[in-house]
Amino acid sequence: MIKEKRQILIFTLFALIVLLAPLFLKGSYFLNVLVFIGINTLLAVALNLLLGYAGQISLGHAAFFGLGAYVSGILTTRFPVDPWMALLAAALCAALLAFVIGFPILKLKGHYLAMATLGFGIIMYIFFNETVDLTGGPSGLSGIPNLRLGQLIFDNDRNNYYLVWVITLGVMLLSINLSQSRIGRALRAINDSEVAARVMGVNARILKVQIFTISAFVSAIAGSLYAHTMTFISPTSFGFNFSVELLTMIIIGGLGSMYGSFLGAAILTMLPEFLRVFRDFDIVIYGLMLILITMFMPKGLIGGLEALFKIVINKIKGGAQNVKR
Amino acid sequence: MDHPGQLVQYVLTGLSNGAIYALIGFGFAIIHNATGILNFAQGEFVMLGGMFTIFILSFLNLPLIPAIMLAIIFSTLVGILFERLAIRPLKNVKPLSLVIITIGASIFIRGAAMLIWGKDTHALPAFSGSNPLYVYGATIMPQHLWIFGITIMIIIANKLFFSYSILGKAMRACAYNAHAASLVGIDVKIMVLLSFMVSSAIGSMAGIIIAPLTMTSYDVGIMLGIKGFCAVIIGGMSSGLGTVLGGLLLGLLESLGAGYISASYKDAIAFIILLLILFIRPEGLFKQKATQRV
């Protein structure tokens, strides 16, 4: 019970900081970066539901992100569809695809699942590139309209910031709720021992497909938000490299932690923005981080921070006792 | 199908690519059977083979044969380093962690190759000139013959090694039951290292013999790696005939598909085959189903 209260407190604090941040950030460039961090956090949260909770890897999540972006982009540029409707259609489309391929793909385990999702991601990438009539092919799709609410148009960094972060915070809260529930426990049980989970009555097959579907749904929302805020999309944003980048985000941040997802997304989004040299070195550094963190810090930076926090607390407590004596 | 020469040409291209896929597949199988690890970095060794050779040719000005041998040695050294630094230190980790570590290694090697050799595409000179031979209206490059010859040699050497040499037999024993193998005095750690060495050597060889035909660059490893994986999945994770057939089948389907359906979907064909096999017969086309131990 105390644990639950503490969680509510932490989330409220986090949400307050996020929502008040624009008041203190004057430069619009930084807000722009924060919009991207928001979208990447949303994606990392989506992947974390699948990998961090249920322990099922996906190396093709950029495909759902891309599908969301393209469905939204195509519906609003080639057909007179309202952007909000397009966003919904994009999310449902990705969810449907995930549901259909989920049954055969999630029967596979470990390495095989990784390879299959990787193959799926690359097939989708080829389609984004080759169906030129629909997607515009390698040269991309431009002129995607912004989202709007009545008079409010999401066409500047401040508005986009609130658009993206309100949705991201919402999804984070729902994911945190989920982890503390019957379903969250069943997912973590599958992660630890699928056989034992099934014997306890958890329908692992269905539950894995459900969480995969939800994860794709959320990823496609992120894709749609990306398309409507950028107004231009091209296939390079949705390839294998980006799937690996997403994986790196949640490994670095911490598997199973939604704040870890934010941390990972923030680091991976900011490093190339602010460190020029980083741009050429990015994949070398991602590779190294994946290896080192998996070997030495399996709970990611968030796990590391928590451990550090505990040590500090204990030191302070110890110190206080010494003073008393 | 305008003329039969075209068909022959597609079949030829398909078979020579397929031979390469089979060799890459062998690399996957050798490590997987010794350690249970699926090495996602396998494709990078293929890339390293080609890139090292080009680098040695142009910077050290060595003749082709020594350059190739040196390149294989270098790639094998990278394989050894990889095993020593990233695989051996691990103790009872989850399969998921191994997946992530080998993916990390894969993009690390790719990134390092890009930093060192740049993003350009390079061509390796053909081993014995590029005057084509004409057979039934199809053009055969001498390099095709090299590919077939070397692949057959590697297949035979591989078979001999695992069936007749003490070392090969020891490796097979480890694959079958590592604990029992250690009880009869086989050093399992050495066998694991050896499996990484053999598979990076075979992988780099594959990369070297294909480079004169397809060009090479720092990022050819992913695609070739996944196609090799596809071959070995069809072959049921064996480093034998099944994988050779798997590779040839994949190469043929891919090249015929590219020729008669659409060249731009060539890679998609390979991946759709991969998914179908994984969905329908993950134990391979030629193997019996096994019951997963609980």
Place this chain on the structure above:
Amino acid sequence: MLSVEGITQIFGGLTALEDVSFSVTPRSITGIIGPNGAGKTTLFNIVTGLYTQTEGKVYLGEKNISFFAPETLAGLGLVRTFQNVELFGQMSVLENVMVGLHTKSKSGIFSCAFKLPGQIREEKTVREKAYRWLEFTGLVDEADIAACNLPFGKGRLLEISRAMAVEPQIILMDEPAAGLNSRETAGLAELIRKIQDLGITIVLVEHDMELVMDVCESIVVLNLGKKLAHGTPREIQEDKAVIAAYLGED
């Protein structure tokens, strides 16, 4: 209660079980014994739906449950423990038992994510029930420890608590005493009787003969995949074939 008819299991060339039939009466404790590799765990795996038998049928009461999935069987009140303790290591002891209550609760993904009032109420009862099972097995003090940090003996107890949370009609235990010291084994015998008193049928695979002879009302002996004998502990102890094949070895 539970009966198997003509179960045969072939792995590649190896026949792990051959034409095994027997049945278990309600509320009884039945032991299954046999040397290593006799096929005891394989039999459990077939009954609980983890393996697909080559031939043969399994009945729960009147119901033919051959080829049912494990999760369906849990819903029908058939549950088991594992020889190589299969706990949810990263989860707390309490949460492990709460997973056992999965079939006894029904909030879906939607109500869990939005914390609908029904879900909050359900969560509370699940927690209370889980605590009661921990009291039943004596693990309350460890409720908040991660399962992977539990000492081995207590891990075995947690497996039983988790299985009990499913509220089974019948529980299959695969070597629950393996790795326990003699004090823990005595406690286990007591616990097994307590479970029987709740009206639950128990099938016990065990190498600890003292325990088996002590608690079981009837015993099935397997050897090399075949049923060698079925009878009361006394009958089994006097059976010539059993002594020759099994007890004589010790």
